[in-house]
Amino acid sequence: MVSFGRISQALLRSSIIQTRQLSASAAHSHGEQTARTWKILSFVVALPGVAVCMLNMYLKMQQHAAHHVEPEFVPYSHLRIRSKRFPWGDGNKSLFHNPEVNALPDGYEGREE
Template structure:
């Protein structure tokens, strides 16, 4: 009976080792296939998708710029308060000043109103 137990354990171990080797080989092949699939999807789906989104936003920006009307400047007393000068430039413009969008305390730059 002991001999039968040893033989069955030996057979069981050998079958487990073979199963582990086969599953490791299958997993390795599956990983390569999965990586290839994601690489193809990145080039075929993701990059064209980003390009279409960029084109969409560019066209919307062009349409918006064509119909944009600048609002009238109203010198509210609580906005654009300069209690002390900025330490750069002429001291009246912020560090990231955009003359098309940001108004100075006396109005927009370069516009006669």
């Protein structure tokens, strides 16, 4: 009777170990398949989607720039107030100054108005 108990315990342990190994290998295989699927989707769907969006935005920008007319500069007294100089450059331009878009207190740079 004792030998039967030992044999059944040994078989039970081996079946539990095999079950754990099988489930771990199945999960590992599933993970590999999922990673492969996402990799394929990234290259086949996402990258071409980004490329199409970039092309669309570039074409719209070109179309907009072709007929864009800049408004004339109006020196409103409440805009572009400089109570003290900026600590960089000539002290008149903000840190992220863009001469095409941002006006100085006396007008846009490089344009005669």
